[in-house]
Amino acid sequence: MKLVNTTVVYVLWLREMKRFLRAKSRIIGSLAMPLFFLAFLGMGFNRMAVPGLSGNVNYIQFLVPGILGMSLLFSSTFGGLSVLWDREFGFLKEIMVAPVNRVSIVLGRIAGGMTTALIQGLMILGISVILGFKVRSLPALALALAAMLLITITFLGLGLIFASVMKDMQGFSIVMNFVIFPIFFLSGALYPMENLPKAIRVLSYADPLTYGIDGLRGVLLGVSSRSPAVDIAIMASFSIAMVLVAAYAFEKSECA
Amino acid sequence: MDAIRVENLTKRFNDFTAVDHISFSVPGGELFGLLGPNGAGKTTTINMLSTLLKPTSGRGEVAGFEVLKDKDAVRRSIGVVFQEPALDTKLTGRENLDFHSMMYGLGKEERHRRIEDVLSLVDLQDKADVLVEKYSGGMKRRLEIARGLIHWPKVLFLDEPTLGLDAQTRRHIWDYIKKLNIEKKVTIILTTHYMEEADYLCGRVAIIDHGKIVALDSPHKLKDVLGGDVVSMEIEGNAAPLLEQLKSMGWVKSLSLREDVLRMTMEKGERRIPELIQEAQKAGVSVSCVNLRKPSLEDVFLHFTGRTIRDEDGQNGRRRMMPGHGR
Numbered sequence: 001m002k003l004v005n006t007t008v009v010y011v012l013w014l015r016e017m018k019r020f021l022r023a024k025s026r027i028i029g030s031l032a033m034p035l036f037f038l039a040f041l042g043m044g045f046n047r048m049a050v051p052g053l054s055g056n057v058n059y060i061q062f063l064v065p066g067i068l069g070m071s072l073l074f075s076s077t078f079g080g081l082s083v084l085w086d087r088e089f090g091f092l093k094e095i096m097v098a099p100v101n102r103v104s105i106v107l108g109r110i111a112g113g114m115t116t117a118l119i120q121g122l123m124i125l126g127i128s129v130i131l132g133f134k135v136r137s138l139p140a141l142a143l144a145l146a147a148m149l150l151i152t153i154t155f156l157g158l159g160l161i162f163a164s165v166m167k168d169m170q171g172f173s174i175v176m177n178f179v180i181f182p183i184f185f186l187s188g189a190l191y192p193m194e195n196l197p198k199a200i201r202v203l204s205y206a207d208p209l210t211y212g213i214d215g216l217r218g219v220l221l222g223v224s225s226r227s228p229a230v231d232i233a234i235m236a237s238f239s240i241a242m243v244l245v246a247a248y249a250f251e252k253s254e255c256a
Numbered sequence: 257m258d259a260i261r262v263e264n265l266t267k268r269f270n271d272f273t274a275v276d277h278i279s280f281s282v283p284g285g286e287l288f289g290l291l292g293p294n295g296a297g298k299t300t301t302i303n304m305l306s307t308l309l310k311p312t313s314g315r316g317e318v319a320g321f322e323v324l325k326d327k328d329a330v331r332r333s334i335g336v337v338f339q340e341p342a343l344d345t346k347l348t349g350r351e352n353l354d355f356h357s358m359m360y361g362l363g364k365e366e367r368h369r370r371i372e373d374v375l376s377l378v379d380l381q382d383k384a385d386v387l388v389e390k391y392s393g394g395m396k397r398r399l400e401i402a403r404g405l406i407h408w409p410k411v412l413f414l415d416e417p418t419l420g421l422d423a424q425t426r427r428h429i430w431d432y433i434k435k436l437n438i439e440k441k442v443t444i445i446l447t448t449h450y451m452e453e454a455d456y457l458c459g460r461v462a463i464i465d466h467g468k469i470v471a472l473d474s475p476h477k478l479k480d481v482l483g484g485d486v487v488s489m490e491i492e493g494n495a496a497p498l499l500e501q502l503k504s505m506g507w508v509k510s511l512s513l514r515e516d517v518l519r520m521t522m523e524k525g526e527r528r529i530p531e532l533i534q535e536a537q538k539a540g541v542s543v544s545c546v547n548l549r550k551p552s553l554e555d556v557f558l559h560f561t562g563r564t565i566r567d568e569d570g571q572n573g574r575r576r577m578m579p580g581h582g583r
Contacts, residue, residue: 011358019346090342094403097306098359099331254309 008104009111012095016112020119027120034071034124038063038131041190052192057223064128065216066189069151069209072121073187076152077180079113080159080246084169102251110156110243117152118145135220143219143228150235151212157242164249187213193225208238257320259284259411259443260305264314267300274300276467277314282445282460284410287437289458290447291553297467298447299339302415305445306336319410332360335404339415339447341396345389349380349399352388353406360407374402378432394425401432405442412436414446418453426453433457451553461553463560470560479551483509485525486555489518490545491536498539502532510559521551 020027042060050059086092095105125133125144135141162175186200187209193201204210215231218224224231260282267275275297282288290298303309305316307327316323319333343352350371357367375381378398388396397417404412417433418426434457437444448454454461455475462472471478491498495513502508502520507528509521522528525548536543558564 005361007358007361011355015344015347015351015355018351019344022346089345090338090340091344092342093308093336093338094342094356095359096308097331097334097336098356099328099361100359101328 003101003103004107005100005104008098008100009108012105012108013111013115016109016116020112020116030071030075030120031123031127033074034067035127037070038067038124038128050191050195052194057221060131061133061221062192062217062223063190064125064133065220066187066213068121068124068128068148069187069213069216070184070189071124072117072148072151072212073155073180073184073209075117075120076113076155077159077162077175079117079152080109080156080161081163081172081175082113083109083160083163083250084166084172087163087167088169103247106160106243106247106250109160110153113156113159114149114152117156118148121148121152136222140219143232144216147212147215147219147228147232147235150232150239151209153239154208154212154235154242157239157246160246161242161249164246164253183207183209186210189213208235208242211235211238257284258282258317259286259319260288260445261317262301262305262314263316265301265304265311265316266313267297267304267309268312273467275304275311278462278464278467278469279314280462280469280472282443284443285437285441287433287444287446287457287459289454289461290445290464291449291451291454291458291461291557292447292464293449296449296464298449298464299415300467301464302336302413302445302447305330306334306413307331332407333410335407335409335412335442337397337400337404337412337414337417339419341400343388343396343400346387348385348387349375349391349395350384352399353384353403356403357406362407370406374405377405377436378402392425394421394428397421397425397429398432401429401436405436405440409442411443411445414444416447416449418448418450430457451557455553463553463557465557465561471556475553478553478556482521482551482555482559484521484523484551486549486551487520487522487525487529487532488547489520489532489536489543490516491518491541491543492516493541495541498536498541501535501539512558521555 042063045059048059050062053059053062083092086095129135186204186207188204189209193204193210196204211231211234214224214226215228215235218228218231258281262281263279264277265275265279266273266277278301290301292298300309304311305318305323307323307330311324318330321329321333323330344355347355353371353374354367357370362370375384378401380395380398380402383391383395388399391399401417414433418429421429430453433444433446436442446457458475460472460474461478462469464470495518499511499513502511507522511518511520529546529548533543533546554564
């Protein structure tokens with residue numbers, strides 16, 4: 001049998017699109033948090049001198065890639081965890097009993113989650129531009145899109161891994177509080193990592209989002225801790241690893 | 257050829273044995289029932305045969321393919337309607353069917369044709385483009401049965417197909433199931449804890465209790481085991497001497513006393529009632545009510561397990577709620 005069944009990937013993607021477009025409140029809800037962060041943190045801290053920012057970048061400029069990364073982190077992880085909802089509402093059985101290989105199912109999930117997360121990310125970027133965020137050039141935008149893509153794949157994979165290991169929604173808040181928020185705060189989305197104690201900074205090197213956000217800053221602002229090429233290479237490795245582990249975990253999970 | 261062959265199939269969850277060395281086979285075209293109380297192991301059996309659960313030991317064969325070794329071939333040959341709805345309620349009925357047929361690799365034209373076919377089979381053409389969250393319980397069930405048929409399965413598993421439905425809808429579902437089995441020649445394996453359902457629908461029934469098959473035959477023959485009619489008498493007074501007396505009479509085939517109701521089986525019960533009342537009077541027991549009926553599968557279950565299926569339901573707490581609202 002073929003390793004990847006494109007029809008299966010397509011039909012899972014199509015389902016996600018239909019659900020996404022029908023849930024208007026979900027789209028608005030998912031945009032609200034990042035925009036509030038952007039507006040209030042941006043306004044609140046704009047006048048303050050944040051140590052570690054290079055001269056020509058103000059806090060809002062610094063914050064936009066961080067909030068973009070945050071939005072992708074949350075929407076992608078939720079996208080992966082949405083398998084738990086399917087389990088809860090029975091639909092997962094319909095998928096699992098079909099004669100299709102599990103790799104295709106994982107890829108279909110990722111294709112769907114990726115599209116919705118990217119749409120949300122682009123909406124946030126668009127609103128930021130309206131609010132005065134400057135994108136350097138069109139190629140920079142294309143590179144930013146690549147970085148966004150890698151972030152979503154990585155965290156969709158992470159969400160799928162948790163969804164395969166967990167049997168129900170019970171563990172959801174644990175994952176939120178002990179995995180997603182630490183990933184967010186360790187990533188340097190809100191402040192330059194250089195301001196954190198060294199011991200914590202070491203932890204941030206294990207956080208995929210660190211490279212994602214640094215990469216986004218690199219291409220969008222021209223300011224980053226590493227070369228954007230390095231960031232993107234590291235993100236690519238993370239995303240491949242996550243997808244492989246997710247496919248393995250999903251294959252092993254029993255759904256009955 | 258046998259559609260299903262099961263040998264010593266066993267499933268253990270930690271130290272709990274849900275299915276305990278069951279064996280049976282189902283010839284092609286049969287409507288076969290697994291009857292038992294909640295928690296007897298019916299759903300676990302279905303889940304193993306539909307490749308969703310890995311058996312602890314034993315083997316199962318569906319449409320000639322082994323459930324452990326040839327998962328995809330088994331999956332292609334079966335349709336499953338799960339106990340709890342497995343529909344995407346945010347999609348329409350037609351979209352749910354479309355999703356299914358694409359997952360099963362049907363071509364575009366065949367897909368459209370099949371979807372129309374199965375929709376008309378369950379009379380859902382009018383509601384095909386309505387979101388499933390607006391469907392009633394019975395409509396969801398019909399849609400699921402339709403979906404289970406799209407890809408021409410050789411075997412259709414129906415796990416408690418009428419659970420939670422009202423009496424009238426249940427009748428309708430029964431008619432659809434019968435029609436399917438007769439017109440489309442699909443082998444159907446059905447689980448239920450409703451006696452009437454098994455009796456009305458199934459060619460053969462396996463009575464399953466605590467993970468074991470305690471009896472397997474046609475409903476008719478299972479009832480024959482009891483030997484004739486069921487006579488129950490409501491009595492007052494010390495029943496012990498009466499019981500002794502009745503046990504010594506050759507024509508009382510079986511006898512049990514529960515909460516002042518004496519239940520016996522015998523042939524030609526209607527002719528024996530006067531004699532029974534006489535015996536009771538002789539033993540100083542007063543009879544307040546007598547009832548005679550043909551045996552039901554309920555009596556068969558009682559005969560083989562010593563309990564009624566309703567006792568079991570009580571023990572297992574209230575039935576699981578059906579999810580399917582929201583999302």
